[in-house]
Amino acid sequence: xxxxxxxxxxxxxxxxxxxxxxxxxxxxxxxxxxxxxxxxxxxxxxxxxxxxxxxxxxxxxxxxxxxxxxxxxxxxxxxxxxxxxxxxxxxxxxxxxxxxxxxxxxxxxxxxxxxxxxxxxxxxxxxxxxxxxxxxxxxxxxxxxxxxxxxxxxxxxxxxxxxxxxxxxxxxxxxxxxxx
Numbered sequence: 001x002x003x004x005x006x007x008x009x010x011x012x013x014x015x016x017x018x019x020x021x022x023x024x025x026x027x028x029x030x031x032x033x034x035x036x037x038x039x040x041x042x043x044x045x046x047x048x049x050x051x052x053x054x055x056x057x058x059x060x061x062x063x064x065x066x067x068x069x070x071x072x073x074x075x076x077x078x079x080x081x082x083x084x085x086x087x088x089x090x091x092x093x094x095x096x097x098x099x100x101x102x103x104x105x106x107x108x109x110x111x112x113x114x115x116x117x118x119x120x121x122x123x124x125x126x127x128x129x130x131x132x133x134x135x136x137x138x139x140x141x142x143x144x145x146x147x148x149x150x151x152x153x154x155x156x157x158x159x160x161x162x163x164x165x166x167x168x169x170x171x172x173x174x175x176x177x178x179x180x
Contacts, residue, residue: 001085034080038177041073056173065154071115074175076142083179085139091131092170099168100131102157110149
């Protein structure tokens with residue numbers, strides 16, 4: 001009798017499990033990441049868009065009081081919002097005594113291309129030397145296609161004969177973009 005009850009229960013369970021069913025899905029789902037892209041154009045660039053990462057200054061035979069200026073456009077080409085700023089000025093190889101210690105640095109912001117005096121917006125850094133610069137007010141919130149123009153000026157202070165025939169090289173102005 002127990003065997004008959006177990007057989008009946010097994011048959012009921014097997015029959016009870018039968019049911020209609022259906023399913024649906026989203027077959028074409030995807031995910032793509034955004035990008036943070038930063039490049040530059042300088043006013044002397046003969047190949048716009050090449051982002052050659054070249055130099056801003058190539059000065060020879062400077063004498064006390066001489067200045068050299070460069071104009072650069074910093075362009076944000078990423079797809080997600082970012083904060084862009086001049087993060088650091090790195091002096092590579094310097095002389096003894098250090099020439100960077102007597103090179104005044106000034107960074108100006110402009111509202112339009114080419115750094116024309118009429119388009120001057122603000123002095124974002126001045127008052128210190130190339131080897132002793134501090135944080136600059138260059139940060140800006142960027143979205144794709146935004147750009148800012150900056151003028152960078154180096155001026156050799158009124159120095160004596162100790163500074164003749166010296167050089168400083170590998171001066172890197174490093175702009176960064178960080179996801180906002």
